[in-house]
Amino acid sequence: MSYESWGRTVHAERAAIPFSDLDAGAFSRHETWLAFGNGRSYGDSCHNDRGMLIDCRNANRILGFDEATGALTCEPGLLLDDILAFAIPRGYFLPVTPGTRYVSVAGAIANDVHGKNHHRRSTFGMHVVQFKLLRSDGQSLICAPDDNADYFAATLGGMGLTGLITEATIRLMRVGSPDIRQRSFRFDRLEDYFAHFKAFDEAHEYAVAWIDQMARGRHFGRGVLMGGDHADAAQAKAKQPGAPRISVPFTPPVNLINSASLRVFNELYYRKHKAGEHTQTVPWSGYFYPLDAIGNWNRLYGPRGLYQHQSVYPEEQGHDTTVRLMECAQQHGHASFLTVLKRFGPARSPGLLSFPKPGFTLTLDFSNQGPRTLKLLDALDDIVMNVGGAVNPYKDGRMGPETFAASFPNWRALEARRDPAMMSDFWRRTAMVL
Ligand SMILES: Cc1cc2nc3c(=O)[nH]c(=O)nc-3n(C[C@H](O)[C@H](O)[C@H](O)COP(=O)(O)OP(=O)(O)OC[C@H]3O[C@@H](n4cnc5c(N)ncnc54)[C@H](O)[C@@H]3O)c2cc1C
Known part of the structure; x- marks a missing residue:
């Protein structure tokens, strides 16, 4: 079993035991532990290289489903992909989903993940009815918004x-069809996104923009804004997708995602969308999970892997901060493969360290080119810190303790609720040195 995270910037031998082998005395046998979901975090928040991992992938059963309310109870390692396969034929869908369906339920809770409908439904954690939390002293706590609420809030994010989350109940969302009536708007410059995002947010369940980070001059910030709503049953067209048909079988010796290949990709993607606005029904798998169509696409970045930088910053400074972040990447000579811009809505999750706050969030992916990439990432952090924003910890593998503390001034509240046996490389690098 691989214990890499998605960014693959650190390669290390990792020790793990399966969730099913964890007995009552296990926690005393190693100094530190950490649960491992499905390794879709980009950096080191799912690693504990000096201790032991608990591999939750074999704990993936559905334990119960209430057809009337949509409440689904499951083991922690159940993938969102499996939930969709179960829920869609019953007329349900995930209320919040990240951009990959290969994420475990416990991983989605532990990072309090968000999706394209944050402006309507906030985070995954807002749809959690309850979970069981096993502490290393043997206590099993039932946590819900009004039961052990302090541990509920500390565990979300x-x-x-x-x-260790050992069982969770989440509430699914009833939909007419899983497919999406997609309204796309191709825009020629960033200003056009800022002129239209509000109307898209108000009109649609989902809204997100892809940006061509390489475009310059009068096309700086061009892209495609995609709104969407679940289609009704008559409009549905999709089949259930299977496993990815194409997969990158091995890691090439060099990074294949470079400026030249990106320029071509961006041009093709931009041109694929006709100018102006268009509405059509699209299959849910392509709308929510375009990257899942290619298995192991992260290997294309070669042996050094990739870094993702996701930040959130106040709405009032949205336009200028987005410009500064994108210009900064260009000035450092780095091209971002996937650049996504979205507005988070006002509803705050109770999660103590939940990443989303009201404002804009920009996500940038960079191939790891060593110190020059780290320098760029630090410069991006500075821009975000200057406007009182935050950097996403579960996408990160290198932020300094100061950036972390400024992003999450309340981090000590999580430290107070931390299980003394639980530790991650991320926490060691950020919180423990403060
Ligand atoms: C292509 C792609 C697109 C993505 N898009 C988005 C997006 O749109 N929005 C978003 O928010 N995120 C996004 N992500 C990030 C991803 O959704 C999160 O990192 C997610 O939490 C990963 O879950 P996982 O099951 O892989 O868990 P891991 O990455 O293995 O672990 C995540 C965290 O969960 C903890 N954990 C796992 N199991 C348990 C357990 N049983 N008990 C307690 N803690 C546990 C781990 O300790 C770790 O801290 C994306 C990632 C990829 C690769």
């Missing part, structure tokens, strides 16, 4: 540090 708590990056596995409060204990």
